[in-house]
Amino acid sequence: MLGRTANGLFWMFRYIERAENTARLIDAGLRMSLTRMHGHEEEWESVLRSSGVFSAYCENYPEVTSSDAINYLLRDRSNPSSIVCAIEAARNNGRMVRTALTREAWEATNECYLDIKSQLARKPSNADLPAIIDNIKQRTGLIRGAFHGTMLRNEQYNFCRIGTFIERADNTARILDVKYYVLLPAAFQVGSSLDNVQWESILRSVSAHRSYGWVYDDDYKPANIADFLILNGRMPRSLAYCYDKINANLSYLEREYGKGAACHETAKATLGMLREREIQAIMDTGLHEFLQGFISQNSRVAAEISEAYRFYQD
Amino acid sequence: MPFDEMLTADNLPRAPYKGYFNWHSEQKTSDLIKKSRDAENIFRKTGITFAVYGKEDASERLIPFDIVPRIISGSEWRKLAQGIEQRVMALNAFLDDIYHKQEIIKAGRVPRALIEKNDAFLPEMIGMRPPGGVYTHIIGTDIVRTGEDQFYVLEDNARTPSGVSYMLENRETMMQMFPELFHLNKVRPVENYPKLLRQSLAAVAPPGCDGRPRIAVLTPGIFNSAFYEHAYLADQMGVELVEGSDLRVMDGKVVMRTTQGYQAIDVLYRRVDDDFLDPLSFRPDSALGVPGIMDVYRAGNITIANAPGTGIADDKAIYSYMPEIVEFYTGRKPILENVPTYRCSEPDTLKYVLENLPELVVKEVHGSGGYGMLVGPAASKRECKEFAEKLKARPGNYIAQPTLSLSTVPILTKKGLAPRHLDLRPFVLVSDKIQIIPGGLTRVALKEGSLVVNSSQGGGTKDTWVLED
Numbered sequence: 023m024l025g026r027t028a029n030g031l032f033w034m035f036r037y038i039e040r041a042e043n044t045a046r047l048i049d050a051g052l053r054m055s056l057t058r059m060h061g062h063e064e065e066w067e068s069v070l071r072s073s074g075v076f077s078a079y080c081e082n083y084p085e086v087t088s089s090d091a092i093n094y095l096l097r098d099r100s101n102p103s104s105i106v107c108a109i110e111a112a113r114n115n116g117r118m119v120r121t122a123l124t125r126e127a128w129e130a131t132n133e134c135y136l137d138i139k140s141q142l143a144r145k146p147s148n149a150d151l152p153a154i155i156d157n158i159k160q161r162t163g164l165i166r167g168a169f170h171g172t173m174l175r176n177e178q179y180n181f182c183r184i185g186t187f188i189e190r191a192d193n194t195a196r197i198l199d200v201k202y203y204v205l206l207p208a209a210f211q212v213g214s215s216l217d218n219v220q221w222e223s224i225l226r227s228v229s230a231h232r233s234y235g236w237v238y239d240d241d242y243k244p245a246n247i248a249d250f251l252i253l254n255g256r257m258p259r260s261l262a263y264c265y266d267k268i269n270a271n272l273s274y275l276e277r278e279y280g281k282g283a284a285c286h287e288t289a290k291a292t293l294g295m296l297r298e299r300e301i302q303a304i305m306d307t308g309l310h311e312f313l314q315g316f317i318s319q320n321s322r323v324a325a326e327i328s329e330a331y332r333f334y335q336d
Numbered sequence: 337m338p339f340d341e342m343l344t345a346d347n348l349p350r351a352p353y354k355g356y357f358n359w360h361s362e363q364k365t366s367d368l369i370k371k372s373r374d375a376e377n378i379f380r381k382t383g384i385t386f387a388v389y390g391k392e393d394a395s396e397r398l399i400p401f402d403i404v405p406r407i408i409s410g411s412e413w414r415k416l417a418q419g420i421e422q423r424v425m426a427l428n429a430f431l432d433d434i435y436h437k438q439e440i441i442k443a444g445r446v447p448r449a450l451i452e453k454n455d456a457f458l459p460e461m462i463g464m465r466p467p468g469g470v471y472t473h474i475i476g477t478d479i480v481r482t483g484e485d486q487f488y489v490l491e492d493n494a495r496t497p498s499g500v501s502y503m504l505e506n507r508e509t510m511m512q513m514f515p516e517l518f519h520l521n522k523v524r525p526v527e528n529y530p531k532l533l534r535q536s537l538a539a540v541a542p543p544g545c546d547g548r549p550r551i552a553v554l555t556p557g558i559f560n561s562a563f564y565e566h567a568y569l570a571d572q573m574g575v576e577l578v579e580g581s582d583l584r585v586m587d588g589k590v591v592m593r594t595t596q597g598y599q600a601i602d603v604l605y606r607r608v609d610d611d612f613l614d615p616l617s618f619r620p621d622s623a624l625g626v627p628g629i630m631d632v633y634r635a636g637n638i639t640i641a642n643a644p645g646t647g648i649a650d651d652k653a654i655y656s657y658m659p660e661i662v663e664f665y666t667g668r669k670p671i672l673e674n675v676p677t678y679r680c681s682e683p684d685t686l687k688y689v690l691e692n693l694p695e696l697v698v699k700e701v702h703g704s705g706g707y708g709m710l711v712g713p714a715a716s717k718r719e720c721k722e723f724a725e726k727l728k729a730r731p732g733n734y735i736a737q738p739t740l741s742l743s744t745v746p747i748l749t750k751k752g753l754a755p756r757h758l759d760l761r762p763f764v765l766v767s768d769k770i771q772i773i774p775g776g777l778t779r780v781a782l783k784e785g786s787l788v789v790n791s792s793q794g795g796g797t798k799d800t801w802v803l804e805d
Contacts, residue, residue, distance in 0.1 A: 023595050120571065332594070332597075
């Protein structure tokens with residue numbers, strides 16, 4: 023397989039994951055603005071920060087309003103991570119690597135692009151937003167379904183999966199990092215309804231507000247939330263889960279090609295660390311520092327993968 | 337009245353169309369219109385689009401597909417195929433000659449200046465004989481019809497002809513939508529084209545290639561108008577689709593960058609123009625090609641299909657000499673006629689062309705895709721006048737042809753069948769043998785009376801049937 027093809031598959035699935043995550047963030051933001059009587063613009067600032075586009079947003083808009091923030095995240099062409107741009111980038115990468123995809127996987131991607139593009143051609147009304155967000159999640163789900171149902175479990179599959187989980191781990195870590203302070207013990211707030219709303223919004227951003235209740239007791243506890251999203255190996259958006267999958271897919275490539283590379287070592291070490299750490303230790307030594315360290319480690323794995331498999335010309 | 341391939345003057349179907357016509361008469365137009373929309377959805381979903389240059393917004397479009405097939409009888413096809421084969425043999429012999437002994441020039445049949453001053457003539461190819469002696473591996477011969485037995489070759493596309501994916505997808509779509517039609521009519525298959533292409537390319541691998549030749553398709557990338565076709569052919573042949581950035585020259589071979597290191601390529605089916613193929617030999621600013629590939633080629637370590645420099649054979653200025661060229665190399669009169677062609681470079685001819693502009697079609701010698709041409713009968717007085725100035729400024733840049741009354745086949749409109757002009761591009765594969773795929777790409781003008789069939793100018797396509805009879 024061409025290095026460029028591996029790169030195309032990797033990024034195609036990163037962008038699909040990104041579009042889906044952005045849809046979830048908007049969803050969580052909308053929910054917050056419904057449940058809060060005042061100051062919800064603050065919420066949109068943290069949504070923009072979680073999406074990693076806050077400073078770029080500020081260059082384009084004078085202030086944070088829900089309407090501008092939603093538009094920027096959904097359909098602004100100047101935002102390369104907007105849903106419209108991410109889906110277009112996923113589709114362009116898919117077109118480039120068309121020969122490595124099954125017909126079903128390609129058509130689901132192409133139809134997702136055509137559908138979302140026409141749906142977001144104009145600024146949607148507030149009343150239409152929930153349906154649009156649902157549609158984005160459904161369309162990206164269809165791509166995933168076609169992909170899982172039809173792709174051979176070979177190197178192509180592995181690069182797609184690695185892209186998905188690198189992006190997802192990055193997203194989950196950023197969502198937590200933007201809100202890390204609400205998870206820190208601060209006497210004057212603990213137990214207030216404000217905390218509950220904030221904590222729920224973190225869980226909603228990764229569609230985990232229901233499953234949390236199944237795993238832990240019903241009350242939100244900061245350490246449990248952090249544990250769920252960082253260390254819980256059954257939570258499909260947790261850092262531990264993502265690294266379990268990244269390692270499994272990298273191991274396949276190692277066996278297939280008969281040799282490993284630096285990325286294998288780094289990914290293995292990252293997984294080992296996530297398996298051994300206790301959440302209390304992370305909270306004690308600094309959640310923010312931990313997440314910052316993880317985000318840069320995750321980028322390093324991505325860079326080492328692109329080097330090992332010759333994604334780019336040297 | 338132009339010749340209609342489906343209906344005679346008495347509104348009766350001609351022989352090859354009888355089966356289809358009877359079936360069609362039993363269908364409701366509204367049902368067929370619905371089927372047309374279904375077909376369009378299939379194309380859109382599959383992503384069979386082409387890029388229109390110079391239009392930012394609608395950068396990807398569908399080529400309209402008309403569901404009424406274009407039907408050619410077995411006996412009509414046999415004559416066409418013989419004529420095409422003869423012409424293709426002559427084109428390859430001509431290329432071999434002008435890059436070697438140049439006997440046709442010495443014999444005074446083609447002017448030396450026309451060859452050697454032509455941009456499409458590549459001095460880099462002088463003395464170079466490609467593997468298997470084949471220059472044009474893939475050819476798309478454009479043919480027009482004006483009557484029961486009148487076929488003309490309009491152009492020999494000997495560089496990188498496109499459209500074959502539409503031939504294949506059109507057939508696929510027709511078989512999906514109207515399976516019963518293929519029971520009623522014995523239509524010769526075209527779907528083995530990718531397999532034949534692969535075999536044909538493998539057959540001309542460099543002599544030093546041991547084992548199964550490694551083949552790749554070279555594309556300029558996803559923004560090229562024919563990208564869909566490049567990906568489609570690579571996929572169907574089961575070979576890599578590469579871009580210039582994937583390739584480099586290493587140890588005297590062209591290699592591609594894979595996830596496991598560099599792998600040599602033996603045969604490159606390139607869909608990149610000569611100019612961009614090798615920045616060291618041709619345009620230095622090209623990022624689409626492979627620096628040094630021409631050295632590998634000259635050393636006999638890679639087959640490039642089509643060979644660089646084949647453009648000299650389908651150049652519009654050379655076109656008018658094709659009857660002489662065919663006779664010179666095959667010893668026989670051409671089976672298929674050329675459209676009479678005026679060379680504007682000759683002063684007397686230029687005068688005639690200028691006086692008769694409203695009746696003529698004038699084309700740029702190097703143009704393609706219907707850009708930069710004048711269709712006299714359809715042009716306004718002002719357009720003719722403006723074009724005359726261009727002609728006078730650079731007469732050598734133009735040829736002119738009489739406006740042919742192209743044949744028609746009906747398309748489906750809301751009001752039922754309506755005749756439209758069309759042409760035909762059959763595809764030919766050359767290796768140790770010449771194979772002509774029974775069918776081709778039929779391009780049809782969708783506007784009533786229009787003679788311009790190019791997809792870039794709003795033309796559509798039809799499935800093309802060659803009957804077994």
